[in-house]
Amino acid sequence: MLDKFAIARLLRELGTLLELEGENPFKVRAYENGARAVEALADLSARVEAGSLTEVSGIGEALAKKIAELHRTGRLELLERLRAKHPPGILELLRVPDLGPKKIAALHAALGIGTIAELEAACRDGRVRAVKGFGEKTEEKILEGLGRMRARAAERRVLLADALATGEALLAHLREDPAALAVALAGSARRGKETVGDLDVVAASRDPGALSAQLVAYPLVARTIARGETKTTVELASGLQVDLRVVPPEDFPTSLHHLTGSKAHQVKLRGIARDSGFTLSEWGLHRLPPDPVGAQDAPPDPAAKVPIASEAELYAALGLQPVPPELREDTGELEAARAGELPLDLVRIEDVRGMVHCHTTWSDGRASVEEMARAAEALGMEYLTVTDHSPTASYAGGLDEDRIRRQWDEIARVQEKVKVRLLRGTESDILEDGALDFPDRILERLDVVVASVHSRMKMDEDAMTRRLVRCMSLPVFKIWGHALGRLLLDRPSFACRVEEVLDALAASRGAVEVNGDPRRLELEPRWLRAATARGIPVVLSVDAHSVQNLRYLENAVTVARRGWVRRGQVLNTRPAEAFRKAVRPVP
DNA sequence: GCCGTTTTCGGCCCGACTGTTTTCAGTCG
Numbered sequence: 074m075l076d077k078f079a080i081a082r083l084l085r086e087l088g089t090l091l092e093l094e095g096e097n098p099f100k101v102r103a104y105e106n107g108a109r110a111v112e113a114l115a116d117l118s119a120r121v122e123a124g125s126l127t128e129v130s131g132i133g134e135a136l137a138k139k140i141a142e143l144h145r146t147g148r149l150e151l152l153e154r155l156r157a158k159h160p161p162g163i164l165e166l167l168r169v170p171d172l173g174p175k176k177i178a179a180l181h182a183a184l185g186i187g188t189i190a191e192l193e194a195a196c197r198d199g200r201v202r203a204v205k206g207f208g209e210k211t212e213e214k215i216l217e218g219l220g221r222m223r224a225r226a227a228e229r230r231v232l233l234a235d236a237l238a239t240g241e242a243l244l245a246h247l248r249e250d251p252a253a254l255a256v257a258l259a260g261s262a263r264r265g266k267e268t269v270g271d272l273d274v275v276a277a278s279r280d281p282g283a284l285s286a287q288l289v290a291y292p293l294v295a296r297t298i299a300r301g302e303t304k305t306t307v308e309l310a311s312g313l314q315v316d317l318r319v320v321p322p323e324d325f326p327t328s329l330h331h332l333t334g335s336k337a338h339q340v341k342l343r344g345i346a347r348d349s350g351f352t353l354s355e356w357g358l359h360r361l362p363p364d365p366v367g368a369q370d371a372p373p374d375p376a377a378k379v380p381i382a383s384e385a386e387l388y389a390a391l392g393l394q395p396v397p398p399e400l401r402e403d404t405g406e407l408e409a410a411r412a413g414e415l416p417l418d419l420v421r422i423e424d425v426r427g428m429v430h431c432h433t434t435w436s437d438g439r440a441s442v443e444e445m446a447r448a449a450e451a452l453g454m455e456y457l458t459v460t461d462h463s464p465t466a467s468y469a470g471g472l473d474e475d476r477i478r479r480q481w482d483e484i485a486r487v488q489e490k491v492k493v494r495l496l497r498g499t500e501s502d503i504l505e506d507g508a509l510d511f512p513d514r515i516l517e518r519l520d521v522v523v524a525s526v527h528s529r530m531k532m533d534e535d536a537m538t539r540r541l542v543r544c545m546s547l548p549v550f551k552i553w554g555h556a557l558g559r560l561l562l563d564r565p566s567f568a569c570r571v572e573e574v575l576d577a578l579a580a581s582r583g584a585v586e587v588n589g590d591p592r593r594l595e596l597e598p599r600w601l602r603a604a605t606a607r608g609i610p611v612v613l614s615v616d617a618h619s620v621q622n623l624r625y626l627e628n629a630v631t632v633a634r635r636g637w638v639r640r641g642q643v644l645n646t647r648p649a650e651a652f653r654k655a656v657r658p659v660p
Numbered sequence: 661g662c663c664g665t666t667t668t669c670g671g672c673c674c675g676a677c678t679g680t681t682t683t684c685a686g687t688c689g
Contacts, residue, residue: 096661099672103661133662171678173687208680260689273689301677316689318676331674336689343673354674 077117080143081108083152084136086164090155092174093163106131109337111140112599113404115606118144160187170218171211179204193219221308231313232561234591234628236262236269239313246291247276247317252283254322259332265399265631267594268561271314273332281319288317323380324356330384331355337403338396345391345407357381358390399634404599420613420640422630427456427645427652428623430500430523430554430586430614435480436461437469439619442483446491448620456494456649458521459484463501465510466527472499474515481518494649496520500554505529507543509550516549517659523586523614525554530567537569542577549658550581552612555588556596563592571600579607584644584656587636589629590616601636610655611643 075083088104110131111117120126121144126137143149166177166189180186183204184195192215195201201212231239240258247256253276257263260273278284285305289297298306298314305317320328331339331354346353350361352373358381359373381387385395393410397419400406409415428449432438440448442459449457461480462471472480481497488495498521501509509516509524516522524544532540544550557566578585585596585604593616596604605611613629615622633643640646644655 091661100661102672106662131662135661171687175686206680206685210679214679271689299677304676306677332689334689339689340673347673352674356675 074145075143075147077111077114080117080140081112083143083149084108084111084139087139087149087152087155089164089167089174090152090159093159093167093178094155095174095178103131103133103136105337107136107140109403115603121145162188162191165189166192169215169222171214172218176207179206189219230268230270230562231311232591233262233265233267233269233594233631236272236313239309239311240272240274243272243274243291243293243315247274247284247287250284250287252278252280253287254278255325257329259329260316260334263333263398264335264401265635267597267632271316273334274315274317275325275329275332276317276319277322277325278319279321284319285317288315318355320355326381326383327353327357327387328355330387333398333401335402338401338407341403341407342391345393345411349391351379351391353387353391358387397634399631400637402635404602416637416639418640419634420630420638420643420646422627424640424643424646425613425626425630426454426648427458427496428452428454428615428617428626429458429521429552429612429645430460430588431457431617431623432461432500433459435459435476435483436466436471437618442480442495443487443490444620445617445623446487446493446495448623450491450493452623452626454493456496456652458496458498458523460498460500460521460523463499463510465502465504466500469527471502474511477511477515496649496653498522500525502527503540503544505532505540507540507547509544509547513549519658520653521552521656522549522658523552523554524550526558526567530558530564532567534568534570537567538573541569541574545574545577545581545583547581550583551656551658553578553583553585553596554614555590555593555616556585556600559595560592561594566595572603575600575604575607575609578604579609584610584612586612586614587629587633587638588614588616589625589627589632590622591625591628594628594632596632596636598632598636601633601638605636605638605642611638612645612656613643614645 084104085108088101092101110129121141126132126140127134139149163177166172184200186192186195196212196216201207202209240262244256244258247253255277257275259275262269262272276284281303285300288305288307293309294307295310296308298308303319307315309315318328318332343353352359352361358379360377379390388395394413394415396406396410406415431445433440433442433445446457462469464471464473484495484497497519499511499519500523501511503524503526504510559566588595611633613626613633615625617623617625644652
């Protein structure tokens with residue numbers, strides 16, 4: 074049986090194939106909307122059973138039938154027919170920059186092109202320029218796009234932390250130009266997405282040309298891809314693409330909002346604007362004329378412009394609560410904002426009182442217990458958990474029973490010297506059979522047990538699910554560390570039935586970790602929402618192996634906010650003693 | 661394909677940039 078994410082993926086594929094068929098673009102969008110709606114469902118199976126899918130906004134009769142069929146059988150006749158009709162390579166072609174469904178269809182009809190290799194050969198032979206609507210430049214552009222695509226496949230996306238660092242340096246360069254009145258990072262980096270494909274920058278200026286020139290002159294710019302009146306696109310030496318939009322200061326808030334996205338959030342918001350008698354674009358919010366007949370294509374009347382001084386004002390003008398950037402993914406935030414049900418107390422970094430999940434030189438950390446303690450104290454923390462690795466993690470210098478007892482002595486000595494409260498803990502391996510690798514007589518004397526999978530990650534879904542469920546049923550199980558073991562850009566999450574595991578975690582009254590290591594950043598937002606919906610509390614952790622790593626707390630906060638996690642749901646926003654009581658292995 | 665205090669048809673977000681066009685189509689975000 075397919076889960077909701079698999080079904081959403083197939084609906085998207087179907088939408089793409091219909092797009093290639095030249096179908097009505099609004100129909101294509103309906104499939105995308107339907108896919109999103111399915112992903113957001115908490116009770117897909119129940120709704121399929123009850124036949125109540127059509128009650129969900131975005132799912133009508135036709136999609137409900139298809140979803141039910143996919144859910145029941147895992148197959149869909151229309152999808153299989155379209156897959157058979159289009160060469161398998163054709164979906165690949167859609168990933169070539171500047172090549173969309175229309176051009177692909179034209180190339181397929183005229184030259185029989187159905188794969189990347191055939192496309193490249195046709196461009197090199199000069200056959201493409203002979204097709205109506207294509208020319209020499211397009212041919213060059215496609216070849217260039219193919220090169221870029223390969224470079225991108227090698228570089229792939231970048232980690233959020235790297236994107237933010239690159240972005241901040243670039244912003245500093247742009248701010249050096251006196252023509253820059255305001256400069257901000259927008260796009261997925263501002264929304265805090267785990268990985269970032271390109272940087273979006275918005276600037277306020279009376280002289281857009283000057284800022285465009287300032288961007289092009291940035292030493293790390295490898296080449297200019299597009300340069301217009303208000304919009305400039307460049308590629309950095311790293312392969313990262315940067316889009317700069319320059320607008321007059323009065324349009325900065327709406328432009329920042331526009332460029333922050335996400336696209337799905339924008340589209341829905343503009344629909345809401347239209348329903349309320351406005352039209353919304355990056356150039357601002359305009360009142361629609363009372364009788365729109367014949368006025369659709371007319372540019373907005375400048376007199377109809379609603380002054381907008383901030384993003385919050387924009388939402389307010391549309392009768393909505395302000396939506397924080399991290400939530401703008403069209404996963405229910407606009408519906409909540411309209412109903413006044415958006416959480417106003419999303420966790421913030423200043424709410425956090427304790428550094429959780431810290432390694433020291435006792436295992437594979439680079440700083441001593443005392444150095445970590447003093448650094449946490451300097452950051453204003455009330456407590457820090459020392460959670461070095463356990464015996465099985467020999468590759469990471471895991472502690473055995475004898476060494477962890479000696480570590481407790483050192484923790485006690487350091488505690489004499491520092492104000493920050495030190496909590497004794499471990500990051501214990503979850504073994505293949507779901508057991509932990511310290512005996513209970515050790516675990517019961519600890520304040521904090523983070524339990525994580527570090528080995529045998531290629532087990533099949535059944536075995537991994539059983540392993541985790543079994544571990545969570547242990548009385549000493551308290552915190553699920555870096556849940557699914559992924560390493561961004563490197564290693565996917567291991568296979569398991571996450572919702573089943575979360576059910577077990579809820580039953581055991583355990584907590585889930587949000588790991589701030591920039592390569593981990595899990596549990597990811599969609600599962601975080603599934604966790605808090607089950608009443609599972611959250612721990613924001615740094616997984617720090619050095620003093621510098623304590624800054625990872627910021628990453629954990631971002632991920633938690635993207636998962637709609639509220640202050641009260643985070644255990645380490647509580648004072649030390651309350652935190653200890655909530656997570657200690659014995660009641 | 662979805663949706664409805666303009667409801668069963670006719671709408672559906674909006675604009676910038678590029679290239680092949682001589683007024684616009686395609687792509688992108």
